[in-house]
Amino acid sequence: MGTIVSVHPFDEEQVKAIQEACPSLDYVSVSGFGADEARAALMGAEVILGWNRDVLKIIHAHGIPLRWLQNLGAGVDHIPLERLQSLGVILTHASGVHPNGISESIFAMLLSLTRNVHIAIRNQQQQTWKPSKIMGEAHGKTIAILGAGAIGLETAKLAQAFSMNVLGVRKSGEPAEWVDRMYTIEQLNEVLAQSDYIVNCLPLTAQTKHLIGREQFAVMKPSAIYINIGRGGTTDTAALIDALQQERIAGAGLDVFEQEPLPQEHPLWKMENVIITPHETGNTPYYMDRALSIVLDNLKYYSAQGKPCRNVVDWQAQY
Template structure:
């Protein structure tokens, strides 16, 4: 009898791998980041933990007929062939929640860098230029708008309260949330933007969020407001953002995600003084694998082995998240 097979396309430490082995001692575990390790096993894999771009074509070609469940190593699923996986009734769970601490830290790193001119002073240090750069702002008692109050948004709201900020949230359901003073639905975005000193985008990319931010939205923001996007690049029309920054319709932008990644060298964003960029690394953390395995994958695996559906971060195909 053939052993049931799982592909883990990551390099896990021994302690985490042993936790998985204890649950499925009779399974054939194929593990490693190198595609050469697992590419010939896709057609037999029942579970794939960690989606890689090299898996897409075999799945499209029908090699995943034995596949029942995919656990992604990211919060987003837009890189997966969702139409085929949905047709084959493959369950998908995401890494949503793993990023709440590191991304919220990045958000406030960007906010503080802009408000306290840390980025300006770093540039001045390189030139040995001693100048106050007209620094005077602070984030205490300002208003922050969090567009997408999921796990990252909730953690961001909690930290904002430590700074005495007024927190406005936007989520599809409009349901209230702890640490959020006022919640709005997505179709009320234009009512929210004029109130905010900081606009933070933490949304997933779906058909409803694609191109959500363009000229109209940037025109609705305060000229003193800062825009932060740690969600997905295509949520923002990049040319409209550049135009808004050029025209000083907004004060600045902190960007971790972009329409095209890596960001092309020809992009004007590289050289704009009112932009701080990170290379899609805001979710990186030393605890990434541990949180994903212990808090998401293992509880889901226990459910799966008992004949139930994985519950944590189970994708709703209709919603796209």
Template sequence: MRKLVVTHNLEQELVEQIKETIPEWELIVGKDKEVWQGHVKDAEIIAGWKKGLEEYCLAPNSRLNWLQSWSAGVNSFPLAELESRNIQLTSANGVHAFPISETIFALMLGLTRKIHTYVKNQQTKTWHHANMNLELHEKTVGIIGVGAIGKETAKIAKAFGMKVLGIRHSGKSEEFVDEMYTPDQLDVILPNCDYVVVTLPLTKETKQLFGAKQFKEMKSSAFFINIGRGEIVVETDLIEALREGTIAGAGLDVFEKEPLIPDSPLWEMENVIITPHTSGSTEHYNKRVVENILIPNLKDYLMGKAPSINLVDYSKGY
């Protein structure tokens, strides 16, 4: 019997939807290793990547043909080995557009209107203006990586009357983006941005893309927002830029090492807001992965086609 393993706990309604799509298959669902361990070596499809799975998935007798990631980023996957075994990999890209764009604007607005400062003052019953005088409206935002998250961010930015500059590999224009650029033009847009928002995946090309040079190209009044991956930024350079006033502040959901180490200077900085890699967390996560990605791709797979949604290009790393 053909077998699909989901290494996450799912609501029964979602389990039933998958069963309806593959009524003749054996379906194994559960996040605990005891649930899936005895099945993954026989699974034709696995949805959700867990530490230790490579022991089974990359074994010579593995039957795995397709791996559905439960995350948008796949940089932690053994991509070279998966490619060498011709295993198709699909990501959860697109699931995060609403929650992450909300976090982006929470960080932008929090820094602009000094909400983080007022929360700290509230804890000590301190009534202080904190020299708050900035507005978000009609400013310029640079979105570095205009994918699903970037597009939703651009759409929201227009509600604030913002000018939107974007960067994407193709340079292809996009609704709600006023000017689109390619990655080699990063230095062209940085001096013009009041907010720089990084929504990129981690690849060989994007690793340490932002360092001292890039922060110096930004306005001293600009805010830096990173919800992509921590290793896209040279963290010591970012800390120095924040200390020296090279940039005005940062909203950070991702870091070079996670959890962020207790003695990192970022914890104590007045011009930094930290969230613990939770920008993609949402009550609708599993539903969107299953209904918007897994099941449509499963239908393609059953027809002998390659999955049509979020198929990872191993040469690009996303």
């Protein structure tokens, strides 16, 4: 009998659901195993749930029986896709668990930067009474959502409550609910030039690497606010810093960076017009429950059809 090996410590009730979803495979959790014991279990796995350094090591071994790897995160840019493809392993991810938490974080940044809440908090820490000379309003403004997937569309839905003009950018250019007008990636600069807020929800792929660079910041409005919750590598950090320092854009809300953790000496830390969070906008107590729903659907389909059905990575698209 084949095995499902999990590197994530699911609780007793969750383990029972996993076993019931795919009774033809034994279930093993290597959480708490020693390195050698964990490696031995992973080497014999037909299905692996989760990703860590031990999984990275075994997929470069020869003769492993692995058929399917279920990543419990949404991003797959840290996983060697070409190696999995060469092995004939199906890769799935947990995209769809993030819309609520991340869209709320996006608007927390957007509203803080608009209403100067971030500055008020810094003044409070210094016990300084210093009213703002002027503050903006988000109502009626134009927001561009780069990457109109589940997170982007939930953000668009919230934006509609602020009577915002919502522009979307997606590879297909196909219309979507809550987005007033959708564009293709080739029309990116046209979208940026119109927008008061730019929200980057893009995955990191060969096509999106440094997609937002000097040319893109140059076409943005001087009053624009740039928010990145997708992947740090989609933005040219040097170009971003220059745009902020030269006041070519008004501010930025950043949860992801090209180098993580962000080094202590990095200039972004000291910029008054920047909000930094440590890659945590997806943090929610409901994360694993939502991810498990995807896992269980995939396990049931795998048990019946020999392959998962949800969130299968497209090797060419790289997500």
